[in-house]
Amino acid sequence: MTRILPLILATLALAPPSAWCKPPLADVHVHFKWSQEDVTTPQQAVDILIDNDIALAVVIGTPAEYALRLERLAPDRVVPIWSPYRTSGDWSSWAYDKGVVERARQAIESGVYQGIGELHLIGGFTPNWGSAVIAGLAEIAAEFDVPMMLHTEMSRSDYMLGLCEAYPDVRFLWAHAGAILPPQQVADVMTRCPNLWAELSARDPWRFVNNPIVDRNNVLLPEWRKLIETFPTRFMLGSDPVWPVDNLDSWDQADTGWQEYGRFVGFHRQWLERVPAHLAKKLSLDNAVAFWGSE
Numbered sequence: 001m002t003r004i005l006p007l008i009l010a011t012l013a014l015a016p017p018s019a020w021c022k023p024p025l026a027d028v029h030v031h032f033k034w035s036q037e038d039v040t041t042p043q044q045a046v047d048i049l050i051d052n053d054i055a056l057a058v059v060i061g062t063p064a065e066y067a068l069r070l071e072r073l074a075p076d077r078v079v080p081i082w083s084p085y086r087t088s089g090d091w092s093s094w095a096y097d098k099g100v101v102e103r104a105r106q107a108i109e110s111g112v113y114q115g116i117g118e119l120h121l122i123g124g125f126t127p128n129w130g131s132a133v134i135a136g137l138a139e140i141a142a143e144f145d146v147p148m149m150l151h152t153e154m155s156r157s158d159y160m161l162g163l164c165e166a167y168p169d170v171r172f173l174w175a176h177a178g179a180i181l182p183p184q185q186v187a188d189v190m191t192r193c194p195n196l197w198a199e200l201s202a203r204d205p206w207r208f209v210n211n212p213i214v215d216r217n218n219v220l221l222p223e224w225r226k227l228i229e230t231f232p233t234r235f236m237l238g239s240d241p242v243w244p245v246d247n248l249d250s251w252d253q254a255d256t257g258w259q260e261y262g263r264f265v266g267f268h269r270q271w272l273e274r275v276p277a278h279l280a281k282k283l284s285l286d287n288a289v290a291f292w293g294s295e
Helices: 005-014 042-051 066-073 100-109 132-144 158-166 183-192 222-230 257-272 277-292
Strands: 025-033 054-062 078-081 116-122 148-153 172-174 196-199
Touching: 025 042, 025 066, 025 257, 025 277, 042 054, 042 066, 042 257, 054 066, 054 277, 066 078, 100 132, 116 132, 116 158, 132 148, 148 158, 158 172, 158 183, 183 196, 183 222, 222 277, 257 277
Parallel strands: 025 054, 054 078, 116 148, 148 172, 172 196
Antiparallel strands: none
8 A cells, every 4th residue: 555545544534524515536637747836836736635625636747746745745635656757748758768767666666656657648659558668667567566547549449458458467547538539449448458447537528528428417428327337446536637738738828727626626526416326436535545545
């Protein structure tokens, strides 16, 4: 178990129900980046998590040490994971950087970081999943039993399927539940890869707008509800506070994702109210605590 999860579990156990304005949530896809710090301080980010009743926040720093700024302020709430990204363009070039594997090993060996990611695997920028960098990171994840968070953005699920089958000892967390993929393709990969979990960040009306998971009344679409009910312990929630999404890591415009945080989390709270209580409890908190607390 990570060194942070016991603190989170203890906090939840000691807090009376009245201490929470809303049911506590786990947010497993949080960013704190160089392009956000001009408009959001670490303390402001932590205050936003508290104000939104986030009991567990998995934070990705760009550079990686930015996640530790939040963890130091809220060690009972924040789980930092290691990212290879150091500058704005690394999301498209990290897989070709031969130094990534050694930096990852040093970071995970330190015990400070509890996972690896978010790793963008985008069509046109991504090598074969057997490349030295990807294989090296998978080896580290398996050796230290830490999850890898992957963002795939292709029109088919083949790449994710090949990767999770190639590394069966790695626990993968699929960002955005496959991004643009329909639920049928997500279901196929999850059926064939028991080592794969998925999170639903950015599957809201403002990001992956052409691939919604809810209808106009914020009710889960039947095919998405069926998928989640088929794998009730393998889905989690996330906010992915990046905004504006069409101006990613711009050098001349601050990322105001934290100023949008309430509506990103509010989206999940709305559709959770319309699923059975036992399922909502798993999705909102239990699955994330079990996943990030795995030994």
